[in-house]
Amino acid sequence: MNNTDHAIALVGVTKSYGRTIAVRDLSLEVPRGKLFAFLGPNGAGKTTTIKLIVGLLRPDTGWIHVCGHEVGSNGLAAKAQLAYVPDQPFLYEKLTGREFLYFVAELYGISTRRRDSLLESLIHRLDVGEFLDQLTESYSHGMKQRVVLAAALLHEPAVLVIDEPMVGLDPRAIRVVKNLFVEHTRNGGTVFMSTHTLDIAEAVADQIGIIHRGKLIAVGTLDELRAQARRQHSLEEIFLQLTEVSDG
Amino acid sequence: MADPLAIPPTRSLLGLLLRVKVRSMWNRTRQAVNEAPVRLSAAVILVALIWLGLYWLFYLVFGQFRRTPLEATVAIPLVFNFFFVAMLVMLTFSNAIIAYGALFGKTESAYLLTAPLTPRDVVTLKYLESTVMASWSLILLGLPLMIALADAAERSVLSVAQRPVFYAVFIAFFLAFIPIPGALGMLLAWAAARFCPRRTIQSAAVAGGILVAGFVIWGMRSLRLGETDAEVWLRSFLARMSFIESALLPNNWVAAGIDHMIHNQLPQSLLYLGVTLANAFFISWLAVMIVSRYFDRAHDRAAASRSGSKRPASQASGGLAGLLFFYLPPPLRLIAAKDLRTFSRDPLQWSQLVILFGLMALYLTNMPTLRVEFSGSGWFLIIPFLNLCAVSLILATFTCRFVFPLVSLEGQKLWLVGLVPTPRGHILLAKFAFAMTVTVLVAVATMALATVMLELDTVWAVIHVVVTVGICFGLCGFSVGIGARLPMFNQTNTARIANGLGGTTNLLASVALVATVLIGVGVATWRSRDLTSGRLPDVASLAICGAAVLVTIAAGLAALRIGARHFNRVEV
Numbered sequence: 001m002n003n004t005d006h007a008i009a010l011v012g013v014t015k016s017y018g019r020t021i022a023v024r025d026l027s028l029e030v031p032r033g034k035l036f037a038f039l040g041p042n043g044a045g046k047t048t049t050i051k052l053i054v055g056l057l058r059p060d061t062g063w064i065h066v067c068g069h070e071v072g073s074n075g076l077a078a079k080a081q082l083a084y085v086p087d088q089p090f091l092y093e094k095l096t097g098r099e100f101l102y103f104v105a106e107l108y109g110i111s112t113r114r115r116d117s118l119l120e121s122l123i124h125r126l127d128v129g130e131f132l133d134q135l136t137e138s139y140s141h142g143m144k145q146r147v148v149l150a151a152a153l154l155h156e157p158a159v160l161v162i163d164e165p166m167v168g169l170d171p172r173a174i175r176v177v178k179n180l181f182v183e184h185t186r187n188g189g190t191v192f193m194s195t196h197t198l199d200i201a202e203a204v205a206d207q208i209g210i211i212h213r214g215k216l217i218a219v220g221t222l223d224e225l226r227a228q229a230r231r232q233h234s235l236e237e238i239f240l241q242l243t244e245v246s247d248g
Numbered sequence: 249m250a251d252p253l254a255i256p257p258t259r260s261l262l263g264l265l266l267r268v269k270v271r272s273m274w275n276r277t278r279q280a281v282n283e284a285p286v287r288l289s290a291a292v293i294l295v296a297l298i299w300l301g302l303y304w305l306f307y308l309v310f311g312q313f314r315r316t317p318l319e320a321t322v323a324i325p326l327v328f329n330f331f332f333v334a335m336l337v338m339l340t341f342s343n344a345i346i347a348y349g350a351l352f353g354k355t356e357s358a359y360l361l362t363a364p365l366t367p368r369d370v371v372t373l374k375y376l377e378s379t380v381m382a383s384w385s386l387i388l389l390g391l392p393l394m395i396a397l398a399d400a401a402e403r404s405v406l407s408v409a410q411r412p413v414f415y416a417v418f419i420a421f422f423l424a425f426i427p428i429p430g431a432l433g434m435l436l437a438w439a440a441a442r443f444c445p446r447r448t449i450q451s452a453a454v455a456g457g458i459l460v461a462g463f464v465i466w467g468m469r470s471l472r473l474g475e476t477d478a479e480v481w482l483r484s485f486l487a488r489m490s491f492i493e494s495a496l497l498p499n500n501w502v503a504a505g506i507d508h509m510i511h512n513q514l515p516q517s518l519l520y521l522g523v524t525l526a527n528a529f530f531i532s533w534l535a536v537m538i539v540s541r542y543f544d545r546a547h548d549r550a551a552a553s554r555s556g557s558k559r560p561a562s563q564a565s566g567g568l569a570g571l572l573f574f575y576l577p578p579p580l581r582l583i584a585a586k587d588l589r590t591f592s593r594d595p596l597q598w599s600q601l602v603i604l605f606g607l608m609a610l611y612l613t614n615m616p617t618l619r620v621e622f623s624g625s626g627w628f629l630i631i632p633f634l635n636l637c638a639v640s641l642i643l644a645t646f647t648c649r650f651v652f653p654l655v656s657l658e659g660q661k662l663w664l665v666g667l668v669p670t671p672r673g674h675i676l677l678a679k680f681a682f683a684m685t686v687t688v689l690v691a692v693a694t695m696a697l698a699t700v701m702l703e704l705d706t707v708w709a710v711i712h713v714v715v716t717v718g719i720c721f722g723l724c725g726f727s728v729g730i731g732a733r734l735p736m737f738n739q740t741n742t743a744r745i746a747n748g749l750g751g752t753t754n755l756l757a758s759v760a761l762v763a764t765v766l767i768g769v770g771v772a773t774w775r776s777r778d779l780t781s782g783r784l785p786d787v788a789s790l791a792i793c794g795a796a797v798l799v800t801i802a803a804g805l806a807a808l809r810i811g812a813r814h815f816n817r818v819e820v
Contacts, residue, residue, distance in 0.1 A: 017552045034435070051551070054362045057546040075544075080364040090359040094272035103268050107261060107363050135275060 006065070007032045007159045007190035008053060013062035015048055020150070022048040024214040030192055030207065032158075035185045037205035038194040041243055045214040046194040047087065050163050053192065054084040067158050080108075083152035087163040089144045093137040097128060099148045100136060101154060108155035113152070122150040125176055141168035149177060153184070160184060161192045166200060178204050202235040212243045261365055265373045287749050294752070295388070301393035313503055325507040326486075333492045336429050338384055343433020344440070347378040351434070351539070352441050352550035361547065371434075373539040375532070377792030379430030386422060394418040397510065410512060417509050420521055421502050427528040428498050431535035438539045442546040498524060500786035508671050572685050576678065579670045583678035584685075587654065591686065604642045605690050608635075609697060633773045635698045636712055637766055644758040650725035651683040651744035652754050655815070659737035673812035676728050680808060683724040693717050707785060708776075711793050715769055718797035722761050725804020730754040732811030735818070761803055768796030 008030040015023040023045045030036045051057040052064055055078065057073045064071040069078040091100055104117035124128045126146045131139065134149065145168050152160060160181075166174050180202055181191045195201055201208060202222060209219040218228055218245045222235060229238040255684050257707055280288045328651055351374050360370045397418075398411050506519030539546075569585030576584055591598060658675065695716045697711035734750025745751060772789035785793075 044335055055544075056358055056361055056547075058544060076364055076366065078364060083361065084362040086358070088355075090355050092268065092272055092356075094275045095268065096275075099271060099275075103264070104263050107365070135279070216771075 005032075006030055007034070007067060008036075008065075008192055009065040010049075010053070011063045011065075013049075013052060013056060013059045013064060015052060015059050015133055023052065023059075023211075026211075026214075026216055028209060028216060028219065030190060032190055033185050033188050034206040035181055035191040035193065035204055037201035037208045038192065038211065039196075039198065039208060039239060040211040044211045046211060047163055048194070049211065050084075050161055051195055054082055054161055055079060071113040072108065081158040083160050083216055085148050085152050085159035085160075085162040085165060087167065089148035091139070091144055091147060094135060096134060097132040097136055097139070101132075101151055104151040104154055110155055114217075115147050116200075119150070122153060125180065126150050126172070127176070135187075142170060142173060145169055146173060149180070153180065154160065157189065159190045159192065163194050164196070166195065166197050173203060174200070197233045198239060208235070210239060210242055218242050256630050260369055262372055265360075265365075265369060266376070269373075284749075291752070294756075298388070299392050302389065303396050306393050307400055309757045310397055311623055315399055316549075317491035321342055324510065325503050328503035328506055329492055329499055332425065332502050334499070335386055335425075336497075336499055339386065339426070339429035340432045340436065342382040343378055343430050344436035345433075346382045347374065347430075347434040348437035348440060350374040350378045351437060351543075352547055356549075357547070366540070367543040368536065368540040371543055372388050372536050375430065375536055375539075378434065379426060382433065383426045383430065384424060390418070390422050413514065415762065417514070417517055417521065418506065421505055421524065424521060424524040424528050425498060425502050427532045428524075428814075431528075431531040434438065434539060435535050436576065438542070441550040442542060498527060501527075504763045533709040573681060577670070578680040580674055580681070583675060584682040587682040591650075591682075601646055601686075601690060604646070605694050608638060608642065608694050630773075632698065632702055632704055632708070632712060633766075633770055634693070636715065636769060639694055639698075639716060640762045640766060643687055643691055643719060643723055644755075644762050647687065647723040647727040648684065648751065648758055650742070651679075651687075651724060651747050652751055653730045653742040654679050654683070655728060655731035655811070656737055656739060656745045656750075657742070659735055659818070672816050676732055676808060676812050676815055680724055680729075682730045683728060684720060687720040687724060688717055691720055709770075711769075711785070711790075715793060715797055718800045719762060719765055721757050722765070722800030722804040725801075726758050726761060726807045727754055729804070729807030729809070729811030730757060732815040732818075733807075757807075761800060765796045765800050768792050768799075772796075 006029045008028070010026050010028045013023060013026045014021065026045075026049065038046050038049065047058065049164075052059055053066065053071070055075050058072060067081040069075075069081070071078045091097075093105075095103070101119060102115070105112075105119075110118070124130060126149060128143070128146050128150060132147070136144065139147070145165070149165070152162070165177060165178055169177060178200065181193070184191055185206070193201075193205075197207040205222070207219065207221060208225055210217050210225075218225055220228070225235070225238050225242075226233070229241050276323070309327075310324070351371070355372060357374065359796050360373075361367075394415060398414050501520045505517045505524065508514075508517035508520065509545045569588050573581045573584045574589070584713045655676065658679070692713055696709075698704075699712055704712070730750055730753055734746050734748075734753060736750065739745050739748070769792075772785065772792040775789045775792075776785040
């Protein structure tokens with residue numbers, strides 16, 4: 001396999017916490033320009049997989065490549081292609097949203113002119129202008145999530161890795177974020193998204209992976225998953241059937 | 249879209265990271281000035297008062313030395329040696345604790361690690377941050393020390409015109425010294441994460457406890473008064489402590505440099521400053537290199553250790569809670585039992601209590617030697633009183649740091665606890681019962697040991713124990729009551745809750761309460777000159793002690809009442 005063909009490639013990855021195996025022998029390829037939805041019950045290993053991809057954890061065995069760069073040995077190059085939005089977004093409490101976005105732009109070496117033009121579009125689309133000059137400590141979860149998304153998209157990453165993106169967002173913001181993700185993939189970017197919101201995954205994902213008890217039990221397009229489950233039903237029913245079969 | 253195959257240049261972004269920190273600090277200061285000017289003014293006045301008090305204390309000490317120039321020649325470098333060796337140990341530990349949170353915490357460091365930053369930039373930033381956070385108290389202590397030393401020095405040695413140079417060199421010594429414990433602390437934090445990631449804090453608490461206990465046992469052996477001749481004892485003690493004057497230790501470089509400066513020997517002083525600076529730079533460089541080189545593995549192990557391990561509901565702790573809180577009605581017993589379980593699972597809390605009272609116990613077991621030395625002198629009257637002072641101040645520290653945040657933390661779970669079928673104010677009673685039980689058990693045991701070791705008269709032993717219980721009552725009442733009146737419901741960090749406006753108010757009130765009670769007991773002790781003669785203290789002394797206990801109980805009840813009234817109305 002040539003790992004440069006894929007935005008994300010995991011090969012035989014295992015990660016354990018003490019005696020608990022969180023991810024076992026996971027191999028997965030996410031092609032460029034696709035939106036990949038990563039599903040699984042609570043504690044299935046989704047967040048661990050994401051942390052492995054973004055380099056916050058090291059695999060016990062196996063390799064992880066992002067845009068052809070091995071995360072362990074060439075982390076800096078891999079991280080330059082990545083943007084990561086965790087389930088609990090981080091912002092400096094004593095900075096305003098605008099100061100934080102300027103910081104991110106400088107972190108990724110974006111020129112002031114380019115930063116201003118990109119920010120103008122993101123501020124408008126994510127509707128963050130009203131509170132962007134307040135200290136972030138006063139933000140609600142949804143406001144934080146929108147500013148962090150703006151920060152993540154600011155440097156136009158090749159791969160956007162996002163953990164539970166819709167939590168805390170109002171319906172209008174959810175629509176905007178879905179559109180941003182789709183647009184990102186149309187422009188050649190890749191989105192790797194973990195979620196429990198199955199109807200969103202069903203609506204926007206090009207590919208879906210289901211992880212259960214640390215093992216990848218199904219991967220493919222929605223139609224391929226339907227074929228695997230031998231059902232012509234919703235993703236919710238497919239998900240429940242596949243995870244139950246795996247339990248059985 | 250970024251070029252996926254591009255490899256970014258490895259440029260240092262430390263300057264950018266530092267600018268963000270400075271900007272955050274600037275915003276914080278501006279916010280404090282605009283939104284809480286009274287609080288800020290109160291803090292500034294308080295710091296100024298502490299500085300003045302410390303200046304006065306240091307001036308008295310150095311003035312005393314000046315009266316006997318020959319002794320001062322020996323004593324002043326020794327005082328500085330002890331001061332800086334103590335600072336070296338304390339700052340190394342506080343740096344280790346702060347650096348661990350800064351390097352391996354879940355929030356900022358995790359965010360920075362997903363950005364295209366070199367580990368060296370992240371580690372250097374965290375090193376600087378934790379060193380500043382852990383060491384500001386040294387500056388707070390150091391400034392009045394420096395001014396007092398200059399003011400108390402002989403005018404023939406250090407003229408007014410020379411003082412600015414003295415101040416500048418003194419500050420330079422402090423700044424050169426601080427990175428050394430900072431670097432040692434960061435190495436300790438990294439080693440803890442790298443080599444014992446499972447339950448790191450527990451391991452650190454146990455290791456710290458063992459180290460402190462070992463240090464104290466060794467220290468007490470050094471202090472043991474085997475000889476009745478004070479001069480022989482002093483010589484023996486100094487001989488045992490001579491290792492701290494080793495030329496390889498940084499405290500000795502700083503002490504020697506300051507001593508040269510006091511005697512107006514600038515070139516010699518600058519030589520020691522150069523030695524300190526060179527070593528500080530070297531150890532800082534070494535620590536940053538080692539930690540950043542092996543940072544990812546340590547971070548991985550620390551992150552993995554946070555995944556949590558199974559903790560079965562302990563029948564033992566449930567049974568113990570039932571025994572300790574048998575007098576509480578069932579819903580309140582459950583809340584107190586929950587607090588006891590949380591306490592037992594937080595080594596930061598119980599280890600501090602164990603270490604502080606463990607030190608007291610070690611000291612008390614050495615009481616007989618002191619008793620022999622001081623028998624027949626006025627000192628013997630003071631020793632039990634000093635024991636009471638020490639226990640009271642330890643109690644105040646514990647209640648302000650750990651009991652005060654309990655109500656604020658509960659406020660975040662009020663959706664659950666508030667539904668308990670009992671008035672909300674009664675929840676405070678459960679908190680109070682929990683705090684009172686823990687503090688009384690430990691403090692009374694310590695005081696009982698003290699009275700036994702000193703072979704104190706029964707009446708005085710009872711007085712000391714009753715006063716201790718009274719102080720526990722007052723301090724717990726203050727911490728719970730003020731904690732409910734001035735809570736910080738939006739904060740989960742207990743240190744920040746304890747350091748906020750409510751915490752500071754509680755600290756000042758607790759110190760004032762302890763001082764009031766101790767002044768009363770001190771007067772009563774002084775009136776009863778011979779505690780071991782078997783004579784009862786006079787009625788006035790008993791009345792003073794009784795009044796002191798009643799005052800502390802009344803103050804505790806008043807604080808609880810005020811807190812309960814507010815807590816019943818509060819909306820979270």
